[in-house]
Amino acid sequence: ETGVTQSPTHLIKTRGQQVTLRCSSQSGHNTVSWYQQALGQGPQFIFQYYREEENGRGNFPPRFSGLQFPNYSSELNVNALELDDSALYLCASSLNWGLDNEQFFGPGTRLTVL
Amino acid sequence: GESVGLHLPTLSVQEGDNSIINCAYSNSASDYFIWYKQESGKGPQFIIDIRSNMDKRQGQRVTVLLNKTVKHLSLQIAATQPGDSAVYFCAETRRDSNYQLIWGAGTKLIIKP
Numbered sequence: 769e770t771g772v773t774q775s776p777t778h779l780i781k782t783r784g785q786q787v788t789l790r791c792s793s794q795s796g797h798n799t800v801s802w803y804q805q806a807l808g809q810g811p812q813f814i815f816q817y818y819r820e821e822e823n824g825r826g827n828f829p830p831r832f833s834g835l836q837f838p839n840y841s842s843e844l845n846v847n848a849l850e851l852d853d854s855a856l857y858l859c860a861s862s863l864n865w866g867l868d869n870e871q872f873f874g875p876g877t878r879l880t881v882l
Numbered sequence: 883g884e885s886v887g888l889h890l891p892t893l894s895v896q897e898g899d900n901s902i903i904n905c906a907y908s909n910s911a912s913d914y915f916i917w918y919k920q921e922s923g924k925g926p927q928f929i930i931d932i933r934s935n936m937d938k939r940q941g942q943r944v945t946v947l948l949n950k951t952v953k954h955l956s957l958q959i960a961a962t963q964p965g966d967s968a969v970y971f972c973a974e975t976r977r978d979s980n981y982q983l984i985w986g987a988g989t990k991l992i993i994k995p
Binding site: 808812 | 923927933973982983985
């Protein structure tokens with residue numbers, strides 16, 4: 769196991785609703801990254817937080833937002849859910865960011881938007 | 883556009899044989915590449931990485947080869963075992979993208995008994 773946990777495991781929402789996904793990083797890991805993985809595809813980078821500040825963002829609209837807390841937990845919030853938001857959401861923690869910082873992934877949260 | 887892609891969506895190999903999974907990338911500025919394994923119901927797991935100043939790196943039963951001339955990398959798994967069944971992703975990253983990972987679509991490795 770990687771020591772990274774995510775909750776909930778599965779979630780069903782309807783279009784237009786808001787959702788909060790949670791991640792608990794390995795203790796001591798200052799960086800958390802969030803990814804969206806559609807069925808049958810590779811993960812897509814959403815954003816990364818380092819010491820509670822966003823330090824990188826992929827090509828996702830502002831309705832995707834995040835928070836990182838001092839206790840090594842983090843959240844991904846998605847507003848105004850759309851059908852295409854249905855995916856596996858992965859968080860990954862690492863000691864720092866950049867080269868030679870292995871990312872440890874959680875098992876993911878499967879979000880279904882109806 | 884920039885992309886990291888895989889040649890085959892599914893690879894089927896006999897148990898005990900060697901597996902070779904290929905990946906192409908399009909951005910010559912990519913300076914770091916990682917192979918991940920994702921088993922069903924789990925998050926990706928790091929297998930091996932390679933920097934752009936290298937052309938080969940070996941781990942336990944795995945070897946990654948990087949050919950910068952044709953922007954291609956491969957993952958070789960020796961003596962494939964049933965536990966190797968998974969989807970394999972290559973990912974690339976580079977300094978000018980703040981080391982964000984850009985992932986390929988994945989290759990599903992199936993082990994035949």
